[in-house]
Amino acid sequence: MYSLLFTLGVFAAAPYYLWRLHGRITCTADWKERFGFLPESFRQTEQGAIWIHAVSVGETLAIVGLVGEIQRRFPERKIYLSHVTPAGREAGAARMPAVAGRFLLPLDWSGCARRIFRTIRPALLLIVETELWPNLLRAAQEEGTRVLVVNARISDRSFPRYRLIHNFMQRVLEKVDRICAQSEIDAARFRALGAHERRVMVSGNLKFDAQPPRTGEFTHGLADALRRSDRGPVIVAASTMPGEESMVLEAWREIRKRHERAFLILAPRHPARFDEVAELLSQGKTASVRRTMLAESERELTAQIAGAEILLLDTIGELMGVFELGDIVFMGGSLVPAFWGKPILFGPHMHNFRDIAQLFLQSQAAIQVPDAPSLGRTVLELIDDPTRRGRLGEAAKRVLDQQRGATARVVQIIAEWLGTPVAAQSAAGRTDQ
Numbered sequence: 001m002y003s004l005l006f007t008l009g010v011f012a013a014a015p016y017y018l019w020r021l022h023g024r025i026t027c028t029a030d031w032k033e034r035f036g037f038l039p040e041s042f043r044q045t046e047q048g049a050i051w052i053h054a055v056s057v058g059e060t061l062a063i064v065g066l067v068g069e070i071q072r073r074f075p076e077r078k079i080y081l082s083h084v085t086p087a088g089r090e091a092g093a094a095r096m097p098a099v100a101g102r103f104l105l106p107l108d109w110s111g112c113a114r115r116i117f118r119t120i121r122p123a124l125l126l127i128v129e130t131e132l133w134p135n136l137l138r139a140a141q142e143e144g145t146r147v148l149v150v151n152a153r154i155s156d157r158s159f160p161r162y163r164l165i166h167n168f169m170q171r172v173l174e175k176v177d178r179i180c181a182q183s184e185i186d187a188a189r190f191r192a193l194g195a196h197e198r199r200v201m202v203s204g205n206l207k208f209d210a211q212p213p214r215t216g217e218f219t220h221g222l223a224d225a226l227r228r229s230d231r232g233p234v235i236v237a238a239s240t241m242p243g244e245e246s247m248v249l250e251a252w253r254e255i256r257k258r259h260e261r262a263f264l265i266l267a268p269r270h271p272a273r274f275d276e277v278a279e280l281l282s283q284g285k286t287a288s289v290r291r292t293m294l295a296e297s298e299r300e301l302t303a304q305i306a307g308a309e310i311l312l313l314d315t316i317g318e319l320m321g322v323f324e325l326g327d328i329v330f331m332g333g334s335l336v337p338a339f340w341g342k343p344i345l346f347g348p349h350m351h352n353f354r355d356i357a358q359l360f361l362q363s364q365a366a367i368q369v370p371d372a373p374s375l376g377r378t379v380l381e382l383i384d385d386p387t388r389r390g391r392l393g394e395a396a397k398r399v400l401d402q403q404r405g406a407t408a409r410v411v412q413i414i415a416e417w418l419g420t421p422v423a424a425q426s427a428a429g430r431t432d433q
Contacts, residue, residue: 036115170194204406236326251376
């Protein structure tokens with residue numbers, strides 16, 4: 001029944017996705033991978049690889065440290081990354097270039113899933129957050145591949161929906177060997193949906209272990225241009241969602257009235273919205289420049305920064321380095337500003353990050369603002385109060401340091417499993433470890 005409904009859903013949604021491609025089907029969609037056909041170079045003769053699935057950019061960036069640690073502990077194991085979105089794939093290529101291969105997750109039909117397993121022959125399928133595709137998990141069970149869900153979470157909005165199909169979810173979760181939940185709330189929800197008690201544990205959030213990349217050439221160049229053009233303070237509005245850019249721009253107009261040399265770096269969460277946000281900036285007659293239009297020469301770059309008040313970061317992989325330049329960060333979903341000890345502000349809708357938001361608020365390590373006027377007032381107050389900015393930044397970094405450790409816990413589980421020869425694992429069968 002699920003497979004039938006999934007097939008109907010694919011055909012119903014196909015016109016929309018074809019429309020979104022705007023006639024660029026051949027260059028933006030790898031249809032072979034969507035149907036489980038991987039390059040011949042991916043083919044393995046023995047079971048033993050590790051398949052890691054991360055949906056999009058956020059999930060991909062969350063596992064950079066984990067992948068690095070797995071590569072260090074198990075250098076003989078080939079690692080394959082899969083993603084749902086092209087943006088996630090690009091982020092994986094930028095931050096984890098040394099993996100054996102990467103591909104787009106196939107449609108959740110049994111034949112497509114089996115084709116992947118029989119090509120790369122993984123000993124372990126590691127799924128990030130809550131990508132529980134029934135036919136994918138069934139194929140893993142049939143092929144003798146253990147399944148580990150890391151950074152597992154169930155949002156407040158999704159939990160009631162899952163409970164409506166409790167019996168179905170229980171059958172799906174039976175095919176998962178271990179669930180490493182972000183919090184006690186998430187763990188309790190997985191158990192309520194039928195996950196075996198002994199298969200669920202709280203490992204923490206991998207994002208607390210994430211490290212920003214080393215400051216790259218672009219960040220150095222931008223920092224120099226900001227200094228030469230005497231721009232500041234620098235405000236970073238990162239991972240913004242639809243509707244948030246308008247709020248940020250409304251607050252920005254109030255900030256500019258008192259700080260004419262202030263500079264805003266605006267980074268929408270989804271690459272598909274870069275053009276939309278650029279149009280919004282144009283309609284507002286705001287002096288802005290896109291990252292992709294910046295000059296390479298020092299003189300021209302400085303002139304561009306001097307003549308603009310907003311930089312639209314329309315690239316993938318450069319945001320985390322940019323956080324170092326910000327004096328204040330308005331955020332949606334990333335912990336990297338805390339690593340740099342930056343004061344963090346976020347809006348009222350943090351349902352997907354409830355535990356992180358609550359932790360930072362309780363630790364007085366972030367400020368939640370309900371609307372655009374509050375955002376403007378709060379930013380102005382922080383600009384005028386460097387001592388308070390410093391306290392917020394220090395508290396954020398302290399929370400980050402205290403919450404680290406999820407990567408080590410996950411790697412320990414992997415070591416317990418992969419430390420056993422693959423043949424012995426197959427003979428022993430799947431257990432409720």
